[in-house]
Amino acid sequence: MTRLNLVLLLAVLFSALYLVRTxxxxxxxxxxxxxxxxxxxxxxxxxxxxxxEKRAQATPLRVExxxxxxxxxxxxxxxxxQYVSYKNPAIAEGGVRE
Known part of the structure; x- marks a missing residue:
């Protein structure tokens, strides 16, 4: 009987320590x-x-x-x-550009 009591006491102590740790x-x-x-x-x-702040800094008036x-x-x-135009006869006729 004492052995059983000792085992049960150890089991209760172990479970109590485990509960505290948890x-x-x-x-x-x-x-x-x-x-x-x-x-x-x-x-x-x-x-x-x-x-x-980003929206405030990026207003068109502020950027300008x-x-x-x-x-x-x-x-x-x-x-x-100044307007620049590029005239290449091959492109104008639908040819292949090299």
Whole structure:
């Protein structure tokens, strides 16, 4: 009888230690999951903020303004436009281009 009691006591102790270890691991994983979820929310917020900034920076008026100021570009007008035409008789007749 004492042997059976000793085996049962060891089984209860082993299962209690296993239960404590399992609960600890579960809590650790839950905390890690919450940290990952918080990081995900932060990244999503940053993504939305950057998309708003991108849309604000890419407006046609802003692009035109920056091209004039930084690149000294100007709008194309018919007075400064040059048209180039390429005349190749073989292409005009539907021939093979070499």
């Amino acid at each position: 609960q600890y691991e579960s809590r650790r994983l839950y905390v890690e999951l919450e940290k990952s979820a918080a990081l995900s929310r932060q990244l999503e917020s940053d993504k939305e903020r950057l998309q708003v 303004q920056l091209s004039k100021e930084r690149l000294q570009m100007r709008s194309a007008t018919p007075a400064i436009t």
